[in-house]
Amino acid sequence: xxxxxxxxxxxxxxxxxxxxxxxxxxxxxxxxxxxxxxxxxxxxxxxxxxxxxxxxxxxxxxxxxxxxxxxxxxxxxxxxxxxxxxxxxxxxxxxxxxxxxxxxxxxxxxxxxxxxxxxxxxxxxxxxxxxxxxxxxxxxxxxxxxxxxxxxxxxxxxxxxxxxxxxxxxxxxxxxxxxxxxxxxxxxxxxxxxxxxxxxxxxxxxxxxxxxxxxxxxxxxxxxxxxxxxxxxxxxxxxxxxxxxxxxxxxxxxxxxxxxxxxxxxxxxxxxxxxxxxxxxxxxxxxxxxxxxxxxxxxxxxxxxxxxxxxxxxxxxxxxxxxxxxxxxxxxxxxxxxxxxxxxxxxxxxxxxxxxxxxxxxxxxxxxxxxxxxxxxxxxxxxxxxxxxxxxxxxxxxxxxxxxxxxxxxxxxxxxxxxxxxxxxxxxxxxxxxxxxxxxxxxxxxxxxxxxxxxxxxxxxxxxxxxxxxxxxxxxxxxxxxxxxxxxxxxxxxxxxxxxxxxxxxx
Amino acid sequence: xxxxxxxxxxxxxxxxxxxxxxxxxxxxxxxxxxxxxxxxxxxxxxxxxxxxxxxxxxxxxxxxxxxxxxxxxxxxxxxxxxxxxxxxxxxxxxxxxxxxxxxxxxxxxxxxxxxxxxxxxxxxxxxxxxxxxxxxxxxxxxxxxxxxxxxxxxxxxxxxxxxxxxxxxxxxxxxxxxxxxxxxxxxxxxxxxxxxxxxxxxxxxxxxxxxxxxxxxxxxxxxxxxxxxxxxxxxxxxxxxxxxxxxxxxxxxxxxxxxxxxxxxxxxxxxxxxxxxxxxxxxxxxxxxxxxxxxxxxxxxxxxxxxx
Numbered sequence: 001x002x003x004x005x006x007x008x009x010x011x012x013x014x015x016x017x018x019x020x021x022x023x024x025x026x027x028x029x030x031x032x033x034x035x036x037x038x039x040x041x042x043x044x045x046x047x048x049x050x051x052x053x054x055x056x057x058x059x060x061x062x063x064x065x066x067x068x069x070x071x072x073x074x075x076x077x078x079x080x081x082x083x084x085x086x087x088x089x090x091x092x093x094x095x096x097x098x099x100x101x102x103x104x105x106x107x108x109x110x111x112x113x114x115x116x117x118x119x120x121x122x123x124x125x126x127x128x129x130x131x132x133x134x135x136x137x138x139x140x141x142x143x144x145x146x147x148x149x150x151x152x153x154x155x156x157x158x159x160x161x162x163x164x165x166x167x168x169x170x171x172x173x174x175x176x177x178x179x180x181x182x183x184x185x186x187x188x189x190x191x192x193x194x195x196x197x198x199x200x201x202x203x204x205x206x207x208x209x210x211x212x213x214x215x216x217x218x219x220x221x222x223x224x225x226x227x228x229x230x231x232x233x234x235x236x237x238x239x240x241x242x243x244x245x246x247x248x249x250x251x252x253x254x255x256x257x258x259x260x261x262x263x264x265x266x267x268x269x270x271x272x273x274x275x276x277x278x279x280x281x282x283x284x285x286x287x288x289x290x291x292x293x294x295x296x297x298x299x300x301x302x303x304x305x306x307x308x309x310x311x312x313x314x315x316x317x318x319x320x321x322x323x324x325x326x327x328x329x330x331x332x333x334x335x336x337x338x339x340x341x342x343x344x345x346x347x348x349x350x351x352x353x354x355x356x357x358x359x360x361x362x363x364x365x366x367x368x369x370x371x372x373x374x375x376x377x378x379x380x381x382x383x384x385x386x387x388x389x390x391x392x393x394x395x396x397x398x399x400x401x402x403x404x405x406x407x408x409x410x411x412x413x414x415x416x417x418x419x420x421x422x423x424x425x426x427x428x429x430x431x432x433x434x435x436x437x438x439x440x441x442x443x444x445x446x447x448x449x450x451x452x453x454x455x456x457x458x459x460x461x462x463x464x465x466x467x468x469x470x471x472x473x474x475x476x477x478x479x480x481x482x483x484x485x486x487x488x489x490x491x492x493x494x495x496x497x498x499x500x501x502x503x504x505x506x507x
Numbered sequence: 508x509x510x511x512x513x514x515x516x517x518x519x520x521x522x523x524x525x526x527x528x529x530x531x532x533x534x535x536x537x538x539x540x541x542x543x544x545x546x547x548x549x550x551x552x553x554x555x556x557x558x559x560x561x562x563x564x565x566x567x568x569x570x571x572x573x574x575x576x577x578x579x580x581x582x583x584x585x586x587x588x589x590x591x592x593x594x595x596x597x598x599x600x601x602x603x604x605x606x607x608x609x610x611x612x613x614x615x616x617x618x619x620x621x622x623x624x625x626x627x628x629x630x631x632x633x634x635x636x637x638x639x640x641x642x643x644x645x646x647x648x649x650x651x652x653x654x655x656x657x658x659x660x661x662x663x664x665x666x667x668x669x670x671x672x673x674x675x676x677x678x679x680x681x682x683x684x685x686x687x688x689x690x691x692x693x694x695x696x697x698x699x700x701x702x703x704x705x706x707x708x709x710x711x712x713x714x715x716x717x718x719x720x721x722x723x724x725x726x727x728x729x730x731x732x733x734x735x736x737x738x739x740x741x742x743x744x745x746x747x748x749x750x751x752x753x754x755x756x757x758x759x760x761x762x763x764x765x766x767x768x769x770x771x772x773x774x775x776x777x778x779x780x781x782x783x784x785x786x787x788x789x790x791x792x793x794x795x796x797x798x799x800x801x802x803x804x805x806x807x808x809x810x811x812x813x814x815x
Contacts, residue, residue, distance in 0.1 A: 071753065072736070072737070072738050074584075074585070074738065076738075098736045099736075100736065101749045101752070101753050102752070102753040102756045102757060103749060103751070103752020103753040103754075103755060103756040104732055104749060104752060104753075107732070108732070108733070111640060111641060111644050111733065114641045115641050115644045115645045115648065115649065116645075117648060117649060128756075295560055298560055299560050299561060
């Protein structure tokens with residue numbers, strides 16, 4: 001019986017070993033195949049050997065793997081096939097689109113990049129799949145020479161500030177979408193309420209201008225909070241780290257000296273106004289802990305809030321709300337680092353076919369048929385054309401794609417309801433933008449990571465209650481300033497100042 | 508239930524009526540507190556969307572509506588697909604887990620198994636030191652090439668050191684050596700002993716493992732997050748996590764995203780009531796499956812086969 005036992009053990013062990021070995025082998029084989037199928041062994045080799053080959057025109061079509069953001073639509077495979085039919089004759093390559101949902105994108109790309117998984121193109125930005133961080137880490141391909149060689153279409157389509165503002169250590173690692181370039185913050189008004197109570201919004205430019213309106217509104221609609229959530233402030237500063245909106249330089253700075261912007265007269269004035277409004281009951285009592293899900297937008301129980309605009313945004317908002325929404329700008333359009341890096345496509349540093357990827361991306365900026373296919377799907381299946389340059393989406397047709405995430409928005413069809421000069425207005429808007437003082441500057445955080453984390457915690461703990469007006473700034477600002485100092489504010493500012501000075505010296 | 512016999516002598520095990528009532532009340536109250544949130548979600552899922560927005564959450568809504576469910580089933584071939592994936596993964600996964608865990612744990616429980624110590628350590632070690640996210644991703648996605656296959660949802664969760672240790676302890680304490688020995692005397696092989704003697708009286712232990720793994724498979728969304736890109740294979744919970752994460756994401760980043768776009772995206776997400784309905788649909792089956800397993804839990808506490 002003991003012998004029998006031993007036999008079983010031996011047999012199982014043998015089966016296990018064999019299966020492990022087989023799995024290993026088959027995995028290895030496939031990997032070899034895929035790497036031989038496309039190009040040669042190392043990326044460096046492939047770049048050198050590629051060019052002469054492409055003249056021969058007989059190479060195997062390359063398959064590019066493209067990760068991009070957005071809820072994966074039902075008909076993705078169908079549209080992907082159409083895209084491949086369209087681009088195969090042009091650049092002898094196909095793409096495999098992999099859309100990852102909004103909430104997952106950042107996390108998944110971290111793992112994909114961290115594990116060294118093979119992909120060619122990926123969406124990146126200042127708010128998901130961190131463009132600046134990944135570029136510095138060397139996760140993305142340095143595009144300078146590729147843009148020169150294969151990306152002339154990109155260059156001619158983009159406002160130069162796009163490529164200038166997304167440089168990391170002097171090089172480009174991603175291609176920004178051609179869309180609105182600057183940021184412009186606005187007060188939005190619920191016109192139903194404005195008209196109903198005969199309010200005058202024509203002269204509103206700052207938060208202080210709101211006071212008479214809020215007062216009148218409070219008297220007439222006591223049950224509704226005029227400002228339904230914490231408004232986004234606009235203070236005349238530029239911040240090297242967007243997450244820490246208290247280390248900044250003045251917008252009109254000459255000497256680029258960093259200051260604690262929460263400890264300035266401008267901020268104090270703003271916060272005092274907010275506090276006054278809060279005390280007067282113009283905001284909900286629990287505004288500091290409120291999460292804005294946009295519900296008030298649906299119910300119409302609000303008077304004013306804030307947003308970032310783009311040309312004809314009022315039309316979008318009105319259409320969405322179901323009533324008229326009108327906005328008043330707080331300032332002129334300004335191009336910030338993060339607004340410039342709102343949406344980019346980057347090439348994997350380890351991609352085996354960086355030139356093909358670049359050729360494909362270039363098509364997205366120059367080939368109207370392709371970009372419309374990517375953004376809206378197949379004609380008469382997912383949308384209907386209503387004019388030369390206009391279309392209407394077919395509802396529930398099974399395809400949706402975030403158009404702002406890729407390529408040249410200016411080549412896409414307009415909705416029938418859009419004004420015909422929409423893209424011209426976008427160009428004008430972009431041309432009118434001024435550069436923020438720190439445009440093009442990127443922070444190197446290696447020496448100050450702990451301090452940054454501590455400061456960020458302090459910010460999380462205080463920001464909302466301060467800027468919603470819940471706290472009295474006069475008594476709290478000194479306390480918070482002290483807390484920031486305790487958490488290393490001075491060290492961070494000194495380090496950032498050094499980096500900014502070095503950056504300016506190089507320019 | 509408690510008193511078919513008013514006239515008879517009082518059972519000495521019975522509590523005085525007042526105490527009995529009080530304890531029932533406490534237990535009932537606790538049960539209610541546990542069940543209420545779910546009942547509330549069910550109510551919300553039947554609320555009319557607009558009255559929800561205007562009035563907030565209410566136990567007795569102003570207006571009832573089936574809209575949320577019709578919305579889900581209208582746009583919901585994704586939901587049905589996900590249901591299918593979840594059911595498949597749960598059934599196959601549980602079967603595999605039970606099979607592998609039983610075999611492994613039984614071997615570890617046999618005292619005459621030579622490599623017992625090694626294999627026990629082998630399993631236990633993974634409880635102390637995990638490889639971490641990226642290495643396990645590399646193994647599953649690149650080494651085994653399971654990415655975007657249904658096996659990526661099943662295999663990573665089949666062997667859990669915790670389950671093995673639980674079941675081994677069960678075998679060690681509940682199955683006396685005498686039973687196996689008696690089988691051996693009658694000429695049974697190890698497999699025969701396991702199949703004919705040990706398994707029939709181990710049902711409670713195995714059912715416990717089965718319940719653990721059923722719940723784990725049913726609730727798993729993380730493996731899908733990591734390994735599944737295509738819509739065909741997204742399980743139910745992952746679908747919900749996607750919706751939830753996406754919503755959170757859009758709300759948090761609505762100012763950073765191109766404002767017109769993010770509004771459009773928020774609009775395309777299911778509404779509050781529809782989300783509640785999804786919760787109901789996703790929890791429903793497992794709520795109904797639970798009582799069937801629960802029987803074994805009770806048995807597991809009381810079973811015995813041999814008196815020594």
